[in-house]
Amino acid sequence: MQVEPLFHNSSFGYRPKRSCHDAVAQAERNSFNHDFVIDLDIKGFFDNIDHELMMKAVQHYCKDRWVMLYVERWLKSGIICKDGSELNTETGTPQGGVASPLLANIFLHVAFDKWMEKEHPEKPFERYADDIVVHCKTEKQARYVLAKITQRLNACKLQLHPVKTKIVNLRGKSEKKYPKQYDFLGFTIRPSFSCIKGKNLLMPATFISSKSKKRVLEKFKAMAIHKRRRPLKEVASLLASVIRGIINYYHKFWDGHMYRVWYQLNQRLLKWVKWEKGLYEYAAIRWLRQQHKETPNLFPHWRFVHP
Numbered sequence: 348m349q350v351e352p353l354f355h356n357s358s359f360g361y362r363p364k365r366s367c368h369d370a371v372a373q374a375e376r377n378s379f380n381h382d383f384v385i386d387l388d389i390k391g392f393f394d395n396i397d398h399e400l401m402m403k404a405v406q407h408y409c410k411d412r413w414v415m416l417y418v419e420r421w422l423k424s425g426i427i428c429k430d431g432s433e434l435n436t437e438t439g440t441p442q443g444g445v446a447s448p449l450l451a452n453i454f455l456h457v458a459f460d461k462w463m464e465k466e467h468p469e470k471p472f473e474r475y476a477d478d479i480v481v482h483c484k485t486e487k488q489a490r491y492v493l494a495k496i497t498q499r500l501n502a503c504k505l506q507l508h509p510v511k512t513k514i515v516n517l518r519g520k521s522e523k524k525y526p527k528q529y530d531f532l533g534f535t536i537r538p539s540f541s542c543i544k545g546k547n548l549l550m551p552a553t554f555i556s557s558k559s560k561k562r563v564l565e566k567f568k569a570m571a572i573h574k575r576r577r578p579l580k581e582v583a584s585l586l587a588s589v590i591r592g593i594i595n596y597y598h599k600f601w602d603g604h605m606y607r608v609w610y611q612l613n614q615r616l617l618k619w620v621k622w623e624k625g626l627y628e629y630a631a632i633r634w635l636r637q638q639h640k641e642t643p644n645l646f647p648h649w650r651f652v653h654p
Contacts, residue, residue: 350409350449350456353408354460355456355460355461355474357373357460357473357474358455358456358460358475359373359473359475360476360478361448362452367475367533367596368596370473370474370475370531371531371532371534371599371600372600373471373473374480374482374531374536375552375600377473377482378482378517379550379551381483381484381517382484382485382516382518383482383485383486383489383514383516383519383521383525384480384482384517385480385481385482385483385489385492385493385496385512386480386515386530386531387479387481387512388507388508389500389506389507390506390508392476392477393440393447393477395438395504395506396438396450396451396454396505397438397504398422398423400458400503400504401418401422401453401454402415402419404453404454404457405453418446418450421440421450422440448476451476451477452476454503455477458505459474459479459499460474462499463481466495466499467492467495470483470488475532478531480529480531484519485519486514486516486520486521486525490514493514513525513526513529515529517536517538517551518549530558533556533559534555534556534559534600535553535554535555535556535557536552537551538550538552539552539554553604555597555604555605555608559597563608564608564611566589567611567612567615570589572586572618572619573615573618573621574622576623579619579638580645582616583646587646587647590646590647591647593605593608594647598651602651605651606651606652609648609651609652610652612648613635613652613653613654616646616654617654620634620635636653636654639654
C-alpha cells in the first residue's frame with residue numbers, strides 16, 4: 348500500500364523529508380498575503396476516528412485483503428488497563444502505535460485534504476497530523492469556510508473543539524473582534540513591525556509560543572541545577588543535550604525571541620554559583636562571567652545570551 352506519494356503537499360506530519368519547521372515556514376509565508384487564519388482543533392481526534400470510515404478510506408487505496416484484515420485487527424485490538432482488565436475500543440486508533448500516524452494521515456487525507464483541494468482549492472492550509480490551520484483573505488471567507496469545514500468533519504463523525512477552534516485576524520478589517528495571533532507546532536505566528544525599504548510595516552513573524560516557553564522553563568526548573576554539587580563543567584555536560592535540542596528546534600527561524608529563556612537559564616546558573624561557591628550576588632556574577640570569558644562555548648546558549 349504505497350499511499351505516501353498520494354498525500355497532499357500541505358500535509359507534513361509523519362512523512363519523510365518533511366518536518367514541523369517546513370509546516371511552520373509555509374504557515375508564515377501564507378500569512379503574508381492572507382489576513383485571516385482558521386485555527387482548527389479536532390476534539391479527541393485519535394480517540395474518535397470512526398472504524399467503519401477508517402476501513403473505507405484504507406480500502407480505497409488498498410485492495411489487499413490481508414492488509415485490510417490486519418488494519419481491522421489493529422483498530423479493534425483493545426487496551427490493557429493497569430489493573431489487567433481489557434477495554435474494547437469502538438472508535439479511535441491506539442496512540443503511540445506504529446501504524447496510528449499512517450492511519451490518521453490516510454483518514455484526514457480523505458476527510459480533509461482532498462476535500463479542501465476539491466471544494467476550496469484557493470484556500471491554502473497546513474496540516475501536521477491533526478494540527479491544522481487554514482488561510483483566508485477576509486473575515487467573510489473565514490466564517491464561511493469554517494462553517495463548511497465543520498459540516499464536513501461532522502459528516503466524517505469528527506467534531507471541532509468549540510473553544511480551541513477559532514478565527515484569527517492577523518491584520519485585516521473585521522466586524523467582530525478576533526485574536527491577533529495563533530499557535531502552531533510550538534510557535535506563535537503574529538504581526539510584528541519590520542523595517543522594509545526604510546518603512547516600518549506590520550508583517551507576520553514567528554516566535555516561540557507562551558506554552559512552549561513555559562514548558563522549557565519548567566524543564567530547567569525540574570532539573571534543580573542549583574542543587575547539583577558538581578563542577579561547572581559537569582553541570583554543562585548534563586545540560587548540553589537539552590540546550591542543543593531547544594536551540595535546534597526554536598532557533599530555526601531567528602534567535603531574538605529566545606532571549607528571555609536563556610536569560611532565565613543564566614539566572615539558574617547564577618543560583619548554582621551562589622550555592623556551590625558561597626558567594627553573594629555581585630561576586631557570583633563576576634565569577635560566572637569569568638568562566639564565560641575563559642570558556643565561552645561551555646554552555647551552547649552562551650553564544651546568544653552570555654552571563
